[in-house]
Amino acid sequence: MLMKKSLLPWKIFAYSIMILFTILAIAPLLWLLVSSFKPHVEIVRNPLSIPQSWYVENFSRAWTQGSLGIYFFNSILYSAIATSITTLFALGAGYTFAKFNYRISKFFYALYTLGLLITVHSVIVPLFILETNVGIDNSRLGVIIPYIAFGLPFAVYLATGFLKGIPDSLEEAALIDGATYLQIFRHIIIPVATPIIATMFIYTFLSNWNEFVLVLTLTSKSAIRSLPVGINSFAGGMSRDYGLQFAALVIGTIPMIVFYLIFHEYLEKGFAAGVSKE
Amino acid sequence: MSNRTQKRYSYWMLTAPSIVVFVLVIMFPVMYSVSLSFSEWSGYGTPKFVGLKNYIDILSDPIFLHGLRNNLLIVIISVFGQIPLGFIFAYILYRRMVKGGRFFQTMIFLPITISSVVVALLWNQIFSASGLFTAFIRLITKNPRYVIGMFEQKNMAIIPILFVILWMHTGTYMVIYLANLQKISPSIIEAAQIDGASEGQTLRCIILPGMLAVISTTAIFAISGSLKAFDLIYAMTGGGPAHFSEVIAIYMYVNTFKYYKYGFGSAVSIIIILLSVGLILILLFFTKRLERRNE
Numbered sequence: 390m391l392m393k394k395s396l397l398p399w400k401i402f403a404y405s406i407m408i409l410f411t412i413l414a415i416a417p418l419l420w421l422l423v424s425s426f427k428p429h430v431e432i433v434r435n436p437l438s439i440p441q442s443w444y445v446e447n448f449s450r451a452w453t454q455g456s457l458g459i460y461f462f463n464s465i466l467y468s469a470i471a472t473s474i475t476t477l478f479a480l481g482a483g484y485t486f487a488k489f490n491y492r493i494s495k496f497f498y499a500l501y502t503l504g505l506l507i508t509v510h511s512v513i514v515p516l517f518i519l520e521t522n523v524g525i526d527n528s529r530l531g532v533i534i535p536y537i538a539f540g541l542p543f544a545v546y547l548a549t550g551f552l553k554g555i556p557d558s559l560e561e562a563a564l565i566d567g568a569t570y571l572q573i574f575r576h577i578i579i580p581v582a583t584p585i586i587a588t589m590f591i592y593t594f595l596s597n598w599n600e601f602v603l604v605l606t607l608t609s610k611s612a613i614r615s616l617p618v619g620i621n622s623f624a625g626g627m628s629r630d631y632g633l634q635f636a637a638l639v640i641g642t643i644p645m646i647v648f649y650l651i652f653h654e655y656l657e658k659g660f661a662a663g664v665s666k667e
Numbered sequence: 668m669s670n671r672t673q674k675r676y677s678y679w680m681l682t683a684p685s686i687v688v689f690v691l692v693i694m695f696p697v698m699y700s701v702s703l704s705f706s707e708w709s710g711y712g713t714p715k716f717v718g719l720k721n722y723i724d725i726l727s728d729p730i731f732l733h734g735l736r737n738n739l740l741i742v743i744i745s746v747f748g749q750i751p752l753g754f755i756f757a758y759i760l761y762r763r764m765v766k767g768g769r770f771f772q773t774m775i776f777l778p779i780t781i782s783s784v785v786v787a788l789l790w791n792q793i794f795s796a797s798g799l800f801t802a803f804i805r806l807i808t809k810n811p812r813y814v815i816g817m818f819e820q821k822n823m824a825i826i827p828i829l830f831v832i833l834w835m836h837t838g839t840y841m842v843i844y845l846a847n848l849q850k851i852s853p854s855i856i857e858a859a860q861i862d863g864a865s866e867g868q869t870l871r872c873i874i875l876p877g878m879l880a881v882i883s884t885t886a887i888f889a890i891s892g893s894l895k896a897f898d899l900i901y902a903m904t905g906g907g908p909a910h911f912s913e914v915i916a917i918y919m920y921v922n923t924f925k926y927y928k929y930g931f932g933s934a935v936s937i938i939i940i941l942l943s944v945g946l947i948l949i950l951l952f953f954t955k956r957l958e959r960r961n962e
Contacts (some may be wrong), residue, residue, distance in 0.1 A: 396764070397864050403764035406755065411774045413834065418777070420799045421789055436802040478688070481681035489678050495684060504693055506943060510916050511936035514703065514929050515696035518710075538692035557937055570677030577927040599782035601898040606924060617784040621902050624788050631797070634788065643783045649780040653773060656780075657842045 418642070425635035432443055432631045447636035451623075459612060466529065467604075467615055468597040475544050477590050478537070479641030483548025484578050488560065489570075489575060498549065504542035507601050529613050536604050540593040545591075551585035552578065578611035584658075591648075591655045598645065614639055697940075704934035709927045721934035731935075734906075734913040737825045741896050741914070742946065744829045745836070750882065752833070753840025758870065760841075761848040772845070776838035781833075787902035790831045794818070807879040819903065824911035828900055832840035835891075835899070840885055847881045848874070876961045890950065891943045915939055 425447055426440040451457060482501075486494045517526065522652060525531040539645050559581065563573050579586070601617045608614055611622075620641045623634050649656065704721055708714035724729050756775060760768045773832070778786065793799045794815050805813045818824040850872065859869050897916035900906065906913040915935060923932030 395865060399762075400764050403759040406767050407759060407771045407775075410752075410837070411754070411771055414774050414778055414838070417789060417793055417799065419835075420793070424792075433797045436797045436799060437806075475732065478685035482685045485678050486684045489674070491678060494682075500686075500694065501689070504689065506695060506891050506940070506947075507693055508891070508916070508936070508943075510692055510895065510897065510919055511700055511940055512696035514933050514936070515699035516692065518929075519696065519699075521797075529930060534688065534831055538688045541689050569673055570679060574677070574681060597778060599784075601782070601784055601902075602920075606920075613810070617782045617898075620788065621784045621807065624791065624902065631792065634792070634873050638785050638789055639908045644780050645782070646777065649777065650773075657776065657846070 410597065417513065419667055421635060421638055421642070425632070426641045427632060427635075429630045429632045432635070444632065447632040448640070451633045451636040451640065454633065455619060455623055456611070457616070457619060457637065457640055460614060460616045461640075463529070463613060464598055464616040467532055467536060468594050469567075471533050471540060471597050472590055472594045473595050474533075474537045475540035476586060479541055479544030479548045479589060480579070480582060481574065482545050483550075483552050486549045486576055486627070487552035488557070494667075501545045503541045505546070509539065513602065513606055520607060527608055527610055527613070531607055531612065532604055532613070532615075535607070536597050539603075540597065544589045544593055547589050548582070551582060555581055569633075584655075587652075587655045588658050591652045595648070595656065673709075676893070687793050692951045700933040700936055703930050706930040707930045708927055714930060720933045722938070724931070725934055725938065730910045730913060730917070731918055733821075733910060734915045734918045736940075737912065738896065740825055740829060740892055740912050741832060742890055744833055745887050745893045748829075748833050749837045750885060750889060752837050754844050754878075754882070756841040756846055757844035758874070760845055762866075764877045772841070776842055779838050781835075783898035785903045786831065786835055786865070789898050790827070792902055794827055818911070819908065821909075821911045823906070828912060831872075831899065831903070832896070840889075843885055844878065844881065847878060851877055858913065872883060879958060879961070883950065886950055887947050888942040890946045893946070894939050894943050894946075915942075 393560045414566050420436075423440065424436070426443045427438075428444045428447070429436065430440065431444075472499060482497070485491070486498050489655055490528045509511075520526040522530045525534070545594065561578055561579055600615070601621070605621075606613045608618075611619070703714060705716060705718060706714035707720075742792065756771075759765060760772055764815065765771060795814045796814050801814060804815075805811055817826055855873060856869055859873055865874070895916060896914050897920070900912060900914055901917055901920070904912045906917040918930050918937070919935035919939070922928045922935065
């Protein structure tokens with residue numbers, strides 16, 4: 390299609406707003422990265438300067454003083470376990486909601502939809518009391534179980550929507566051959582659903598990795614806390630050493646940026662699928 | 668095992684695990700919250716039934732009302748800031764008005780992957796006396812003593828936070844709108860433009876009506892997300908100084924976990940749910956009316 394003249398003002402507007410917002414998005418992150426290689430004094434004296442020498446001690450000191458290693462480990466543990474279970478559970482539920490014409494599925498599906506609106510805050514008090522009574526407060530299990538639950542509504546929504554779209558004929562052929570529904574789930578549904586599994590997994594992993602309130606309230610032992618909570622304690626009591634703080638922030642940011650750059654297509658698909666026209 | 672029992676057995680094997688976890692962790696506690704909200708309880712002994720006292724106390728507390736005002740400002744910046752901006756970005760990318768759209772898209776979406784806590788601490792540094800923002804303003808105003816004063820003013824303290832929220836979430840909306848715009852066939856637009864429709868007319872008469880349902884759904888997410896806002900503000904200011912940047916979720920957190928007012932805290936969280944539902948109903952009402960006008 391030929392470019393029309395009337396498009397020119399649109400183009401100028403488009404470029405200026407895109408460039409402006411991109412700078413706005415990137416500049417703080419670049420400044421963070423550069424500053425993390427400067428000692429405290431240099432940051433305070435001239436916030437805009439390029440580091441005189443690359444002061445990597447910030448990173449090793451932040452890592453050891455902030456015990457970031459253990460927080461890192463916990464974050465990986467929580468995100469990996471909870472995300473895997475959420476994905477598997479949601480896929481099972483999504484399969485039955487999409488393909489078994491049971492009336493009770495409607496009710497369950499409505500419950501999950503309601504779950505999308507419920508905030509962590511509205512359950513945190515009862516959850517805290519419940520966990521204390523059951524005896525899993527202040528434990529890793531006490532973090533993982535709520536993570537699984539809060540990942541479910543959106544994952545079920547994604548799985549159901551995707552599986553509704555696959556043809557019934559796949560299943561029917563297997564049923565005639567005498568396969569059970571559980572076998573169909575394992576050998577047909579899971580392979581077919583790989584794209585949505587990837588989206589569900591990556592989206593859920595990201596939100597678990599960044600989760601803050603649940604760990605903050607349900608745990609008090611620092612040995613079982615996760616990276617966001619660990620990094621937050623840097624700002625409070627830890628130190629007024631800005632270099633250390635910046636290094637800690639970079640350590641908290643880099644894994645997710647790398648993760649994002651590798652998987653951004655799936656992630657964007659996940660966000661997009663969440664809100665589409667039915 | 669007959670085929671029907673086998674089917675029923677498989678159904679429950681696949682559905683039950685998620686339902687059990689979901690009901691235990693989310694549904695049951697929500698009900699429990701509702702009943703706690705009518706009582707006074709500090710975590711020990713039995714809760715004392717006090718009727719609507721918690722709700723009356725909350726609604727007449729000026730700190731809560733200031734927090735509510737801040738929450739409503741967050742709703743406004745989300746619905747009238749992030750959504751239009753996100754839509755404009757998506758539209759620019761969809762119509763290929765810029766070269767290297769993929770690059771812009773990736774960069775604008777980047778902030779959403781970073782944890783709120785990191786974003787909060789980063790922006791605190793940016794606004795601090797030795798921060799990027801301060802240094803930048805000092806450079807352009809040539810005033811070497813400039814420091815940001817908004818955080819110390821009761822009515823302004825929330826403004827820098829609103830900006831950070833905009834910075835963080837606009838990319839999400841862009842991606843959602845872009846994916847949905849791509850479902851619109853380009854031939855419809857070409858046909859309209861061959862018939863002489865300008866870019867503005869195409870947008871107003873073809874694209875926007877088609878996107879209304881999606882925009883309305885994102886607005887629902889924006890509203891419920893805005894009322895939930897906690898992590899970012901908690902890590903940035905903790906609601907301070909002197910509750911200037913308080914929001915309802917922080918008010919709830921402090922009353923519950925600092926003052927051990929479990930019943931009171933539950934009542935605040937029920938108010939958050941009721942507010943979301945109320946605002947969403949208002950939104951749906953207006954969407955319906957718009958849809959009818961378009962028909």
